[in-house]
Amino acid sequence: MTTVVLADDEALLRKALAALLPLEGEITVLAEAEDGEQAVAATLRHRPDVLVIDLEMPTVDGLGAVAQIRRARPEQVILMLTRHARPGVLRKALKLGVQGFVSKAAEPAHITAVIQTLHAGKRWIDPDVSALAVVDDCPLTDRELDVLRATRDGFSVAEIAGRLHLAEGTVRNYLSNAMQKTQTRTRHEAARYAREHDWL
């Protein structure tokens, strides 16, 4: 028997999952939460085997709630549900030690199986979620984005160096990294590439 706390602000989906999970396998839903704060409180009170938490929630979102729970219960096993993971989310979740990542559109039977996999001490990340994280994230660092932003606005290397309080050589390094990552030949092409991918 695996115990879970279910946190999701979408009542319809949460209730459906709460009804379906016990039917699919050996799962008991200890409590439901409809936002991040409730999720933190319920997890600390009920100490479930697995916390199943939606990424997108009002007030405190999934990542924020997980960060709070980690401080009080570092050993808590967490499965994160997501409708459409924003770029960078999987990376942040992994950093917070989230063990599982499943699409909300998954079959209840699949979610049940993943809950049990995590409870057995393993990790599970849906292939489409991780593949998407590889193709959809922004590979550029904040500084590389800064110099591309200034490039887009038409500033020269010397002007960028002045504005960002960096040495010209450093700016050139950032630009060449950005060009390498975007596979472009000029800094202007790199800025356009970044803009087209909505990174700026």
Place this chain on the structure above:
Amino acid sequence: MTETRRRWSGGAVQDRLRRLNLITTVPPLAFVGVLLLALTARSWWHAGIQVVGLVAALVTAERWTAGDYLRIARPSLAVTAVVWLAGALTNDTAAFFGVSVVGSFLVPPLRRHRLAALFGLAALVAVLGLPNVLVHPDHTGPRLLQYVAVPAIAVLISTGFMFATQRLFDLVAELEQSREREAELAVARERVRFASDLHDIQGHTLHVVKLKVALAEKLMDADPGRAQEELREVHTLVGDTIVQTKELAYAQRRLNLSAELENAKNLFEAAGIHVRLEREAEPDARVGELLGQVLRETTTNILRHAEARHVRITLGRTGMAIVNDGAAEPGPLGGLSALRQRLAEDGGELDVSHADGRFLTAVAFPELDGAGR
């Protein structure tokens, strides 16, 4: 969000143009003004009124570069006109400098009657110079030339020159505007295309689902078996639609291999896995997409199955190798075996091997390698 960003970048271009204008107009004007002062002023009175005219001219020029000259232009014109009149009355031939500068800034941006304004300005300068001829009865010919003809013609020339400059700036502004409009248009077109694709995918399904649910409801009592069948079909249909919608949303999301490598590296590091990336050569453009697919699949597998601590990715011109530790006994290949088929169609070979807890995924395009040499 996009709106404000675009406007911000447009503003940055305007700022740079403004600064350029400031550098190219104000210092030369100041230089000419000071030069005139040094060469022509024959008394403190002359120097005084020329300085007043010069200051008014420079203030107007500075405001003009900031695009905010209208408030200051009329008072400046009045001041410089008075300066010129005072200069004309006291034999200061250079005192028309101020009025010619202010006038040449004031006339070109006018929306209508620019030509009339131009000749009106020349006439004003001529009329203000005329008193010199009237109060001094000697040398009427040279005085007419010095105080009426030369200032009027100088105003005509300098203003004419400013017309050309004004056209140039209008052109730059227009270019900037059309660039923004083009970007907006592209976004709008893309939205329409996306909306119609979304409607094609979801609209159809929703209709069918609505009918099937209604049918199932009617059949519930009479024929529960068929009702169940209908509901199962609804379930499958909705599942397919979710997949198609997702593909639609992410169809454009394709990065190049370098960016994907960087992202995979970041993911591994976030999961506490140490990554070493070795680039022996830039991958051939023809295989980048396929190598990317292998990378995605392998990344997923390592994150999911393995208790990996170290991953080494080696990238060559026509191949890639990924080694990770912490691998348990090799399970079913899953996604990789499907990929092997696809790779074979393009002349690629996928090798996976497992030894001492290490797992190696290697992909190579031997034919391409031969052709490249």
